[in-house]
Amino acid sequence: MELYRLTAHELARMIRGKEVSARDAIESLLKRKENVDSKIDAYREEGVGSKSVLVDADNVDAAIRRGEDPGPLAGVPIARKANLCVKGKLTTCGSTILFPFRPPYDGTAIERLKEAGAILYGCTQMDEFAMGSSTENCGPCTKNPWDQSRVPGGSSGGSAAAVAADEAIAALGTDTGGSVRQPAAFCGVVGLKPTYGRVSRYGLIAFASSLDQIGPLTKDVEDAALLLSVIGGHDPRDSTSLDIDLPDFREGLDEPITGLRIGVPKEYFVEGLDGEVKGAVRKAIDELVALGAEVVDISLPHTEYAVATYYIIAPAEASSNLARYDGVQYGQRRDSGALLGMYEETRQDYFGDEVKRRIILGTYVLSSGYYDAYYLKAQKVRTLIKNDFDEAFKVCDVIVTPTSPTPAFKIGEKMEDPLQMYLSDIFTISANLAGIPAISIPCGFSGAGLPIGFQIMGRPLDERTVLQAAYAYEKSTTWNERRPDLKWITKSS
Amino acid sequence: MDYEVVIGLEVHVHLKTVSKIFCGCSTKFGAPPNTQVCPVCLGFPGVLPVPNRLAVELAVKTGLMLGCEIAEKSKFDRKNYFYPDLPKAYQISQYDMPIAKNGRVGIAVEGSTKVIGITRAHLEEDAGKLVHYEGANESGVDYNRCGVPLLEIVSEPDMRSAEEAFAYLKTLKAILEYLEVSDCNMEEGSLRCDANISIRRKGETSFGVKTEVKNMNSFKAVRKALTYEAGRQVKVLEGGGEIVQETRLWNPDLEKTIPMRSKEEAHDYRYFPEPDLAPLVLDREWVEEIRASLPESPRDRTERFLAEYGLPEYDASVLTAERGLADFFEECARIHTDAKAVSNWVMGDLLRELNERGLDIGACSLKPGALAELLKLIDEGTISTKIAKEVFVEMFESWKAAPEIIREKGLVQISDESELEKIVDKVISENEKTVGDYRSGKGKALSFLVGQVMRHTRGKANPKIVNKLLSKKLKQE
Structure with missing residues (x-):
């Protein structure tokens, strides 16, 4: 079997056990990337740099030879989304305004991956500043490995496609309103958004600070547990990171889910939900019941306001977070000869349309005279949404829903209609607003052969239960074993 | 309006x-x-x-x-x-x-x-x-x-x-x-x-x-x-x-x-x-x-200076306007108990020297003890107040203690009556007109004569003794 097909836990075990070398693994991945990525475009040009990753791999092998503990991710090649800072490597958030920014520091999650022995070997494509659900707000757009005419989802579409096409063993993405889970569903991989505050945001280039979380995209649930155990935990550099012990999430992963109460919210099975998706998710619920879980019908009454609330809070924070891209210190600058002109032209020329749309939206809702009607009201509704979950979790242990209302849509299909694009995150946004953990795992395929995912949400900090449920389901099905055949690539090349 | x-x-x-x-x-x-x-x-x-x-x-x-x-x-x-x-x-x-x-x-x-x-x-x-x-x-x-x-x-x-x-x-x-x-x-x-x-x-x-x-x-x-x-x-x-x-x-x-x-x-x-x-x-x-560890407020300190040292309102408020200045005053007044004299020196000479050098009290090289020592020398009659002011400036510049400066420059006050008597006699004989003025009732003439004695002694004569001697001699003749 080709090494690139392995999961992180499998590959780490083999490298640690000296069955294969880290060098073999990285070469296998680099070759795979070379063979397929010119068609998939999961990676950004700036992520390529094979020399230094070979050195990193050799260092892992040398450490193993010396008898040192190389860490739980020894020699495992892991890709990172282009909004996660790696010291000295181009990190541009998919935006020309930040080019050619090279952070002078490693973000915390990246630092922890390195300490665990992982090889950071590629920078994945994303919607500019993580604003988008299709990885089209950038260039070139990433193709869904299952169907090249379709999007991989977004904004972590590059990370999801790279994992699905076996171009990465695993990847890190970021999730502000579904940006890990929705592309995971579209690409048939596992995507986990941890509890807000579980993973340090230090080194994550902010989109919406109160919603952003880093999360893994992996080939199976065990890898998601493994990666979270590595990147999670308190970080004194992030005041919003929670000072709570980080368990090893792989421990007890295979515990039976007998008696687990699954909440099924009626608001998530409504008009607009694709029939095939609905069917696949219903079947997944049945499977969980067959494994010993009980279904509880629940209501999350404020669900219908989630998208509107999100599209006030996220752009508001973004309008402030992105103000620093003013041409003064880093990235691009238009020299207009005057200060105001420099700001205006730099931001006019180097931000993309969607980013500008959200900056304008966010600036508007924070403006004096509108603040109370929009931002403040949205914060109140956010509290109501969070209360919905608190109430629901009194009668159930996890909540199961579809991840996205449809399978992957066509490239270009929603680019002219931002509202339709925003609705593609309708099922994922609430978990960000409430700050709770949520995972998307594969649960079937559409008639057209496109992956379908379902979402399991849990109580704050209860990733363990979420992962246990996901793991039990995954073990009883075979969806995650399927890989895109990529015939469209071999044919055309 | x-x-x-x-x-x-x-x-x-x-x-x-x-x-x-x-x-x-x-x-x-x-x-x-x-x-x-x-x-x-x-x-x-x-x-x-x-x-x-x-x-x-x-x-x-x-x-x-x-x-x-x-x-x-x-x-x-x-x-x-x-x-x-x-x-x-x-x-x-x-x-x-x-x-x-x-x-x-x-x-x-x-x-x-x-x-x-x-x-x-x-x-x-x-x-x-x-x-x-x-x-x-x-x-x-x-x-x-x-x-x-x-x-x-x-x-x-x-x-x-x-x-x-x-x-x-x-x-x-x-x-x-x-x-x-x-x-x-x-x-x-x-x-x-x-x-x-x-x-x-x-x-x-x-x-x-x-x-x-x-x-x-x-x-x-x-x-x-x-x-x-x-x-x-x-x-x-x-x-x-x-x-x-x-x-x-x-x-x-x-x-x-x-x-x-x-x-x-x-x-x-x-x-x-x-x-x-x-x-x-x-x-x-x-x-x-934190509340329990707060220091005395400037306002409280002003009140205390009024009560404890009997200072005028003006002195108390100037001294307490800066913590360093108030600390300096208090330390000095602890050694030299004539608080009003200390206050005069701190508000007058000390602040003037600091201002001239553009220094604040924190950067002051002169220690409160050194000023107290100087004031003691005045009280004991070792130097006159006038000489003390010169010594003070010198202390500021040379960082030396008052006794050292006085010794080096020979500034010790002349309080020996027999020595001063000679000079007084000389001044009287040299200023017949002024002496006449005094005797005809012009009191002011006395201070001129005192000044002449001071000139002859380069300011070192003990002014009290000079006054006493002059008054006695002028009445005698």
Whole structure:
């Protein structure tokens, strides 16, 4: 079997056990990337740099030879989304305004991956500043490995496609309103958004600070547990990171889910939900019941306001977070000869349309005279949404829903209609607003052969239960074993 | 028509912390540009702020000293605006939930105490500084100051003259120095002051339209600018005009306030809660511990100086205006118990020497014990007060002790009567006319003769003995 097909836990075990070398693994991945990525475009040009990753791999092998503990991710090649800072490597958030920014520091999650022995070997494509659900707000757009005419989802579409096409063993993405889970569903991989505050945001280039979380995209649930155990935990550099012990999430992963109460919210099975998706998710619920879980019908009454609330809070924070891209210190600058002109032209020329749309939206809702009607009201509704979950979790242990209302849509299909694009995150946004953990795992395929995912949400900090449920389901099905055949690539090349 | 001035002040002070408010960079003043910076204070993509505990503690201290309520829960907010010295394009500040509010400060106004209300005091980060190069077509930015902790102290519009504003500022400065929370150096920008000022007819209760005056870079400038601005507003109203609500800059060269271009002040800061920082929740016990450790306030110390040392009101308030000066006085008065004499020397000679050298009391090389020693020498008759003043200057310059200077320069007072008698005789014989004047009733002539004796002894003669001898001799003959 080709090494690139392995999961992180499998590959780490083999490298640690000296069955294969880290060098073999990285070469296998680099070759795979070379063979397929010119068609998939999961990676950004700036992520390529094979020399230094070979050195990193050799260092892992040398450490193993010396008898040192190389860490739980020894020699495992892991890709990172282009909004996660790696010291000295181009990190541009998919935006020309930040080019050619090279952070002078490693973000915390990246630092922890390195300490665990992982090889950071590629920078994945994303919607500019993580604003988008299709990885089209950038260039070139990433193709869904299952169907090249379709999007991989977004904004972590590059990370999801790279994992699905076996171009990465695993990847890190970021999730502000579904940006890990929705592309995971579209690409048939596992995507986990941890509890807000579980993973340090230090080194994550902010989109919406109160919603952003880093999360893994992996080939199976065990890898998601493994990666979270590595990147999670308190970080004194992030005041919003929670000072709570980080368990090893792989421990007890295979515990039976007998008696687990699954909440099924009626608001998530409504008009607009694709029939095939609905069917696949219903079947997944049945499977969980067959494994010993009980279904509880629940209501999350404020669900219908989630998208509107999100599209006030996220752009508001973004309008402030992105103000620093003013041409003064880093990235691009238009020299207009005057200060105001420099700001205006730099931001006019180097931000993309969607980013500008959200900056304008966010600036508007924070403006004096509108603040109370929009931002403040949205914060109140956010509290109501969070209360919905608190109430629901009194009668159930996890909540199961579809991840996205449809399978992957066509490239270009929603680019002219931002509202339709925003609705593609309708099922994922609430978990960000409430700050709770949520995972998307594969649960079937559409008639057209496109992956379908379902979402399991849990109580704050209860990733363990979420992962246990996901793991039990995954073990009883075979969806995650399927890989895109990529015939469209071999044919055309 | 009689007008009344209404003034409220916004004072920004740098808190004396070792590191910045949200990162570990040094706050030291005067380092080469951009040598005290890191990704956090430079606002690099992906970085996050972490609050400095000491900055919070100093803010609480100040708030308590100003009689404020300390908020159990306050929060940080973002103030958004574009300027090159603000790397994130927002300043982390506190908007609607400041760390301290509802305080008061007593200031001395014409012999009595007036209470000035403190609306609020809140924490925020300072911005960097633009550097303009002469003749160049571009400007630089120095981010060293970026992220230095600031406490903004906002007063109620309780002041009724530029003098009161001046007194308030001095009192506030004294408090901050007493607490050792800030250097309060206006030249280095560690204390900055903006004013809101309006006028109204005497007896009216509603406020007039106010202007905001900025760019006042010294205490004197505050007094001058506010005096000017009040006068300008009166002229406008008297001339039938209306006051425009605007921001005006004090121009120290023209000695005028000039309106700021309206474009520069058309700001909507779009404040919203800083999502990168959790609300600031203060432990009640911790706040009480800080309260218990507060030093005596300047006002309390003034009262104590009146009672304990029997000093005049003026002396007590001058001495306690600066903590270092009050400490100097007290240490000196502990050794040399003639408090009024110590006060005279500290307020007179010591302050003059410091001012001439542009030093503040903290940088004073002369120790209180050395002054006490000098005063003892006067009391014992070793030197005259006049000589002591010379010795004092010398002590300041040479860092030597008084006895050493007196010995080296041969300044010991001549109190030996037989030695002085010879000189007195000589002076009498040389000044027959003056002696005649004295005898014919011109009392003033005596002091001339004393002066002549002093001249002959280069000031070392004991004036009491000279007086006694002269009076005796002039009566005898």
